[in-house]
Amino acid sequence: MDGISLEVSKGEVLSIVGPNGAGKSTLLQMLLGLLTPDEGTVRIFGVDIVRHRRKIAHLVNYASTDLSLPYSLSVRENLEVFALVYNLAAPAQAVQDMLVRFSLQSLAQTKVGRLSTGQIARLSLAKALISRPEILFLDEPTATLDPEASAEVRSVLREQVESDRLALVYTSHNMREVERLSDRILLIESGKTVACGSGEELFRQFDCDNLEEVFLRSMARVRESRKMEESVRE
Amino acid sequence: MSDAPPERVGEENRLRRPSVSLFAWRPMAGILLRQFFLYRRSVPRWMEIFYWPLLDLLVWGFLTLYLRQGILPGTGAAQALLGGLLLWDMLYRSQQGISVVFLEEIWSRNLYNLMVAPVTPYHIIAGAMVTGLLKITLSSGTAILLAYLLFSYSLFNIGIALVPFVFCLVVMGWALGIMTTALILRFGQEAEVLAWGVIFLFQPVSAVFNPVSVLPQGFRQVAFFVPASHVFEGMRQVLAGQGFSWEHFFLAVLEDGIYVAGGLALFSWVLSRARKVGFSLKLGS
Numbered sequence: 001m002d003g004i005s006l007e008v009s010k011g012e013v014l015s016i017v018g019p020n021g022a023g024k025s026t027l028l029q030m031l032l033g034l035l036t037p038d039e040g041t042v043r044i045f046g047v048d049i050v051r052h053r054r055k056i057a058h059l060v061n062y063a064s065t066d067l068s069l070p071y072s073l074s075v076r077e078n079l080e081v082f083a084l085v086y087n088l089a090a091p092a093q094a095v096q097d098m099l100v101r102f103s104l105q106s107l108a109q110t111k112v113g114r115l116s117t118g119q120i121a122r123l124s125l126a127k128a129l130i131s132r133p134e135i136l137f138l139d140e141p142t143a144t145l146d147p148e149a150s151a152e153v154r155s156v157l158r159e160q161v162e163s164d165r166l167a168l169v170y171t172s173h174n175m176r177e178v179e180r181l182s183d184r185i186l187l188i189e190s191g192k193t194v195a196c197g198s199g200e201e202l203f204r205q206f207d208c209d210n211l212e213e214v215f216l217r218s219m220a221r222v223r224e225s226r227k228m229e230e231s232v233r234e
Numbered sequence: 235m236s237d238a239p240p241e242r243v244g245e246e247n248r249l250r251r252p253s254v255s256l257f258a259w260r261p262m263a264g265i266l267l268r269q270f271f272l273y274r275r276s277v278p279r280w281m282e283i284f285y286w287p288l289l290d291l292l293v294w295g296f297l298t299l300y301l302r303q304g305i306l307p308g309t310g311a312a313q314a315l316l317g318g319l320l321l322w323d324m325l326y327r328s329q330q331g332i333s334v335v336f337l338e339e340i341w342s343r344n345l346y347n348l349m350v351a352p353v354t355p356y357h358i359i360a361g362a363m364v365t366g367l368l369k370i371t372l373s374s375g376t377a378i379l380l381a382y383l384l385f386s387y388s389l390f391n392i393g394i395a396l397v398p399f400v401f402c403l404v405v406m407g408w409a410l411g412i413m414t415t416a417l418i419l420r421f422g423q424e425a426e427v428l429a430w431g432v433i434f435l436f437q438p439v440s441a442v443f444n445p446v447s448v449l450p451q452g453f454r455q456v457a458f459f460v461p462a463s464h465v466f467e468g469m470r471q472v473l474a475g476q477g478f479s480w481e482h483f484f485l486a487v488l489e490d491g492i493y494v495a496g497g498l499a500l501f502s503w504v505l506s507r508a509r510k511v512g513f514s515l516k517l518g519s
Contacts, residue, residue: 029512032350036509050509057352068343085351127347 001027001037001191008135011165013157015172015182017211019219023191024171025064028137031169032062044135058086063128064139068120071113075104075123078112079130086131098126101156118149125153129160136160138170142177150174154181175211185211187218194218278427285431292438296453300444314470316387318442321403321469324374325440325462326433328407329414331366332359333429336415340423355505359415363408370404392469395478399465402486405494406461407433412497416504441466461489 001023008014016024029035030042033049042049044056069078079098083091099105102122112120121144128136141157142150154177160166172178178185179199187194187202195202195218203209206217254261273279335358339345348358381387389396414428439453440462446454457463468482 026512034349034509035512054352054354057350060350062347062350064346066343067346069347070338070342070344072342082347082351085348085353087352 001030004186004188004191004193005040006186006196008167008169010134010167011161012183013161013168013170013181015170015178015185016188017172017175017178017185017215018188018194022188024188025139026191027188028062028139028169028171032060032137033057058131059134060137061086061128061131061133061135062137062139063124063141065121065124065141065143066139067124069112069123069127072111074109074111075099075115076108078123079126082127082130088131094130098130101129102126117144118146121145121149121153125156132164133166135167135169138168140172141170142172142174150177157181175215179211187215189219189222194222276424278421278425282427282431286434289434289437293443296438296448297443300448303448313387313391314473315443316381316385317389317392317469317473318466320374320377320381320389321400321465322437322440322442323377324370324400325403325407327370327373328366328404329410329433330407330429331369332362332408332411333414333418335362335365336418337426337429340418355501359412359501362411366408366411367404392472395472396469398483399468399486402461402465402483402490405490406465406486409490409493409497410436412494412501416497416501419501419508420504436460436462439463445470458485459489461486461493464489 004027006014016027018024026035030037031044031049033042033053036050044060047056049056070081073081076095076099079095080091083094088094099108102125104119104122104126107115107119112123115123121141125138125141128138138157142153145153157168158181161168170181182199184196184198185202186196195205195214197205199211202211202214206214208214208217336345339348339358349355378389381389410433414432417428418425439449439457439460441449441457442462446457446463446467449457464482464486468479468486471477471479471482
């Protein structure tokens with residue numbers, strides 16, 4: 001990461017977009033306090049997350065397609081474990097709420113090992129929202145989902161952002177999804193900010209009318225400027 | 235347009251390319267090559283090849299030395315063998331109790347979910363210790379009961395003196411479990427073999443089946459710094475009717491304290507290093 005600076009407000013959706021290896025997941029790890037930046041700070045509600053992660057860990061949650069949940073536990077058992085891990089006062093009610101919100105009631109007794117990829121993604125989101133976080137970090141939450149399941153997840157996330165004023169930070173390679181869901185988009189490459197702004201602002205900046213084109217043009221610009229730097233050096 | 239019939243490429247290819255014979259050597263060589271690549275880069279796997287034969291040789295070799303002294307016919311010595319086995323199992327289960335809890339989370343790709351939650355690694359260790367205690371109670375309880383039913387051997391004959399020594403063994407197992415877990419978090423699943431094997435590194439110098447006096451000089455010096463050796467020596471003293479050995483007990487407690495402190499220091503170092511270089515999401519091999 002090099003010189004990245006960003007702020008996220010309550011009720012805002014910030015998407016982090018970039019090519020593979022751009023540093024999106026690394027950035028999320030820093031925001032979660034699992035990776036210490038060489039320089040600079042990450043503050044959540046004004047608290048330095050690296051030094052005082054325990055003070056705000058209960059306000060933050062995370063889900064990623066790279067993670068799973070214990071296969072030999074049922075959907076309900078997994079949620080019960082995380083309700084306790086997050087020290088919730090009414091764990092049974094929280095579990096029930098998540099089962100209903102993510103339409104998982106009929107699968108409550110099913111072991112995770114027998115769920116489809118889409119169902120696991122829904123359960124991961126239920127786990128991520130069971131603690132009613134103030135900030136939710138999602139790493140490519142819909143990467144393994146079919147279009148219908150993706151739309152369902154988007155609608156749940158949008159609802160959560162609007163009803164609970166949740167701040168959502170997420171990474172995705174699905175440009176149409178990012179366009180639809182985000183209030184602000186951060187484009188990064190090799191750990192550096194390429195552009196940041198609302199969809200409309202980025203369209204104007206790159207003189208196009210969709211995010212996929214913004215992505216392609218911005219990466220082309222990065223490559224051009226890199227070539228120029230190399231030729232100057234030579 | 236040509237009048238020639240369309241070429242049936244697929245069929246021709248099938249005829250040109252015979253199926254793989256059962257006696258073809260290349261598929262087997264592919265499997266061999268895969269293992270070669272695996273071992274070429276893995277020190278733990280190479281260690282495993284030499285580890286078990288060497289440790290078995292040492293343990294049974296020292297026992298043979300002990301038996302050659304003709305001490306076995308005494309009831310106390312015979313009891314010590316079975317008692318040693320039952321107590322060794324407690325140490326093994328205690329160490330595994332910690333390591334396997336972490337491994338279960340790694341296998342199910344769930345460790346990262348816990349790392350981002352308000353639960354600290356020390357909560358996980360505490361949970362693992364309690365889980366381990368319950369497992370030891372069940373597994374050792376069953377083994378002790380079977381020893382009584384099948385061999386008319388009661389571990390409780392040793393008496394109440396055994397309880398503090400058992401506690402020392404369990405704590406040593408926890409310390410080794412914490413160290414093993416730290417190494418697994420540091421080196422990934424490749425170091426998983428440590429979870430199953432590291433405890434046996436201590437077996438030849440723990441004097442499980444034979445007294446420390448049987449060991450060669452160098453091994454005796456090492457054994458002094460292993461809490462388990464004091465436990466097993468203490469157990470033998472009780473069986474020989476020499477009463478509870480406060481000296482062995484205090485040494486075991488002192489060394490346990492050092493082992494636990496060392497384990498926690500190693501664990502903290504691994505975590506702080508991981509915060510600088512990053513956790514592996516999958517912690518795969």
